[in-house]
Amino acid sequence: MLKINKKxxxxxxxxxxxxxxTPTLSINGQSNEQITLTSAREICDEFNTPFDTTAKVMQLMNNHEILKSVKGIKGGYSLNKDLSKITYMNLVRLIEGKEVGRVCITNKGTCELFGKCNIVSPIELLNRKLNLFLETLSLADLLQGADFNPRHIHAQLIINTQEKTL
Structure with a gap:
């Protein structure tokens, strides 16, 4: 199972x-007639997340122009980018500064079976395919809980694999 960083x-x-x-700005980034502001405190109160970490994450997204901030007593953040144009992997790199963690059969940082493991190649293949999938998964699709057609995913992975080898 993919482990997602708390941030x-x-x-x-x-x-x-x-x-x-935000009624007029959908997850797909449709019209932007009315901007609704959200504070870090509002997010913390709604989801019981730690304020400092939540505020830092929102500031980071603001610094990378995913969010737009409005200063002042009635200030807060609004969506600034179309979430269908940002991939899950983009967000992970922005927040963590690195790629998604490697998938392996152990949760430890290094595997005690290294050097004797007979599934290194299959695990490497799984890692490559998982990363390719996450490179194509938009935040809009993820947050909408879109059902994915496995054939579409497979076709997209093939296209992406071919593009990266050219």
Whole structure:
């Protein structure tokens, strides 16, 4: 199972909350006639997340222009980018500064079977395919809980694999 960093979870929670409460700006980034502001405190109160971490994550998203901030007593954040144009992997890199963790049969940082493991190649293949999938998964699709057609995913992975080898 993919392990998601808490900061990435808080970012996803904030983005979904903001998209859901903004009536004229859908998760797919439709019209932007009315801007609804959301504070870090509001996110913390709604989801019982730690304020300092949540505020830092929202500031980070603001610094990378995913969110837009309005200063002042009635200030807060609003969505600034179309979430269908940002991939899950983009968000992970922005928050964590690195790729998604490697998938292996152990939860430890290093495997005690290293050097004797007979599934290194299959695990490497799984890692490559997982990363390719996460490179194509938009935040809009993820946050909407979109059902994915496995054939579409497979076709997209093939296309992406071919593009990366060219």
């Amino acid at each position: 990435v979870e808080y970012a996803l929670m904030a983005l979904k909350f903001m998209a859901d409460k």
